[in-house]
Amino acid sequence: MLGKDQPVRLQLIETKQGMSPLKGVMMELEDGAFPLLESVKGTSDLEEGFGDANFSLLVGAMPRKQGMERSDLLSANAAIFADQGKALSATAAPGSRVLIVGNPANTNALVAAANAPDMLPEQFMAMTRLDQSRAEGMIAGKAGVDVKDVDRVIIWGNHSATQYPDVSHARIGGRWAKDVIKDDKWLTGDFVSKVQKRGAEVIAARGASSAASAASAAIDNIRDVHLGSKKWQSIGVLSDGSYGIGGGLWYSVPCACPGLHYTRVKGLPVDEYSASMMNATEAELVAERDAVRHLLPSSYDAGVPLQKLVALKEAWDANDKARIQEASKSLPARFQAAVKSALSS
Ligand code: LMR
Numbered sequence: 087m088l089g090k091d092q093p094v095r096l097q098l099i100e101t102k103q104g105m106s107p108l109k110g111v112m113m114e115l116e117d118g119a120f121p122l123l124e125s126v127k128g129t130s131d132l133e134e135g136f137g138d139a140n141f142s143l144l145v146g147a148m149p150r151k152q153g154m155e156r157s158d159l160l161s162a163n164a165a166i167f168a169d170q171g172k173a174l175s176a177t178a179a180p181g182s183r184v185l186i187v188g189n190p191a192n193t194n195a196l197v198a199a200a201n202a203p204d205m206l207p208e209q210f211m212a213m214t215r216l217d218q219s220r221a222e223g224m225i226a227g228k229a230g231v232d233v234k235d236v237d238r239v240i241i242w243g244n245h246s247a248t249q250y251p252d253v254s255h256a257r258i259g260g261r262w263a264k265d266v267i268k269d270d271k272w273l274t275g276d277f278v279s280k281v282q283k284r285g286a287e288v289i290a291a292r293g294a295s296s297a298a299s300a301a302s303a304a305i306d307n308i309r310d311v312h313l314g315s316k317k318w319q320s321i322g323v324l325s326d327g328s329y330g331i332g333g334g335l336w337y338s339v340p341c342a343c344p345g346l347h348y349t350r351v352k353g354l355p356v357d358e359y360s361a362s363m364m365n366a367t368e369a370e371l372v373a374e375r376d377a378v379r380h381l382l383p384s385s386y387d388a389g390v391p392l393q394k395l396v397a398l399k400e401a402w403d404a405n406d407k408a409r410i411q412e413a414s415k416s417l418p419a420r421f422q423a424a425v426k427s428a429l430s431s
Contacts, residue, residue, distance in 0.1 A: 087305045088141070089313055093124045099135035099146065100128060132173035139178045141312075143304055144170055144198065147188025149295050160190055164378040167194040171201030178205070180424035183311065186212045186336075187304055189295075191245045192322045193374040195336040199324070200382045204418040206395050208347075211311070212322025214241040214249065214338035216296065216303035221251040221281045225258070228277075229266050235259045240340045241281075241320035242360075243367025244374075249338070250363035251281040255354060274359060314345030321348060328352045329364065335371040398425070 088094065096115070100108040108128045115126050129135045136142060147163045167186070174184060182205075186195040195212035199205070218241050226233040238257050242250040253273055256263035267273060280287075288296045310319050318340040325331040328350055329339070341348040356364065394416050401409035407429065414425040 087309045087312075091122075093122050095124050096126045097135050097137070097139060098126065098128045099132060100130055101146075102130045105130060132169060133177045136170075136174050137177045139174075140182050141308055142174060142178060142182060142184045143187060143308070144184060144194070145187045145300075145304070147194065149189075160193065160374060160377050163188060163190065163194055164197045164381050167198040168201045168381045171198035171205075174198065175202035175204045175418075180421060182209060183308065184210045185304055185307055186210065186322075187300060189245070190374060192243075192336040192338070192371055193378060195322060196334065196375060197378055197381050199336075203383075204421070206418065206421065207324040208395060210324075210336070211307065211348075212245060212336045212338070213300075213304060213307055214245050214320045214322050215307040216300050217241040217245060217249055217251060217281055217284075217338075218320045219299070219303050219306065220284045221253075221277075224277055224280060225253060225256065225263055225267070228269075228272070229258050229263070231258055231266075236263070237317045238340070239263075239320075240318070241338045242364045243338055244371050245322065245338070246367075246370060247282045247286070248367040248370040249282055250360065250367055251278055252360055252363070253277070254357065254360060255340075278363075310343045311341075311348050312346065315343045317343075318351055319343050319348070323348070323350065326350065329354075329356065331364070331368055333368075333372060333375070335368065335375060337368065337371060 098108060098112070105128065112126050112128050115123060127134075144167070147166060148159055167188075174182070178184075184198065186192075186198060188194055191212040191214075195210045199207045199210040202210075218239055221239045221241065222233050222236045225236050225239060229236075236256065236258055238255045240252040240255060242252055253263045258266045264270065264273065285296060288299075307319065307321065309315075310317070311321075320338045321341050322336040322338040323341070325333060325335045325337040329352075331337050331339075340351040340354070342351055394413065398410065398413040398417065401413045410425065410429065414422050417425070
């Protein structure tokens with residue numbers, strides 16, 4: 087996930103009741119004799135678990151069971167993520183990355199970020215990479231090509247049944263996917279609903295939520311952001327007004343990954359069908375956000391930190407020390423410290 091030579095220290099957080107199974111997992115990790123695994127710690131204390139973490143994968147949430155609606159999970163899980171946001175803010179390494187996998191992932195990311203006053207929204211990503219991988223696999227299967235030949239499949243919006251898997255910009259071996267597949271009815275019909283409902287289909291078959299494919303997608307997500315990738319990657323990130331999506335939502339958009347960070351791919355043409363699909367998933371995220379408002383600090387304004395970050399980036403790109411110092415003044419305290427140490431090194 088972090089490169090072939092990067093040693094890792096794992097800090098695993100479990101509930102108190104989960105400590106015994108966690109011990110078993112830790113034994114298995116030890117027995118795996120992984121050459122890059124430097125140490126493994128298990129704890130039920132959030133601050134200890136997130137202490138100095140560079141990457142945090144928030145996979146723990148109350149799992150959805152068969153027949154359960156995602157909305158049933160909203161309140162229970164959002165409360166868990168508020169606590170995690172607070173602990174991350176207090177203890178994680180400055181500039182750390184957080185990937186939210188536990189459902190409802192997008193709104194959990196919003197709640198965690200809103201409860202992390204010393205972090206920036208850009209540090210929080212909600213995972214839609216699993217949906218992207220599912221969509222790429224289905225497109226490859228339909229076209230009879232290797233999945234590695236498929237790129238630019240986009241997942242817009244929520245990691246839920248309203249998500250919009252969009253192939254209008256997708257390519258297969260460098261050709262437009264639509265021209266290769268030549269079946270618009272499938273691309274806007276069965277394909278879309280199959281990707282949207284794949285999570286529920288896995289639950290129905292396994293009696294439990296996806297595990298291996300979700301873990302694989304989490305690894306892909308962090309690896310591509312950290313090490314860089316030529317392919318676009320869909321990530322649930324703070325909506326910044328592009329494509330008309332605002333409102334402090336964690337909405338999945340295509341991102342370019344040059345390495346160490348991501349940038350939103352902006353300005354893609356959106357046809358009428360796509361616009362209506364994008365609006366539908368936005369509406370669901372707005373409803374989810376409004377359902378967890380009680381867990382957001384009253385002072386929370388998702389737009390402000392992002393604008394501050396943009397000002398800092400512009401100053402940084404211009405290599406203007408005075409402006410960097412000025413822009414960093416209004417950033418969260420731990421960011422100011424990181425900027426100060428970067429300037430002095
Ligand atoms: C998945 O997409 O496989 C899961 O997010 C489904 C779920 O609700 O747990």
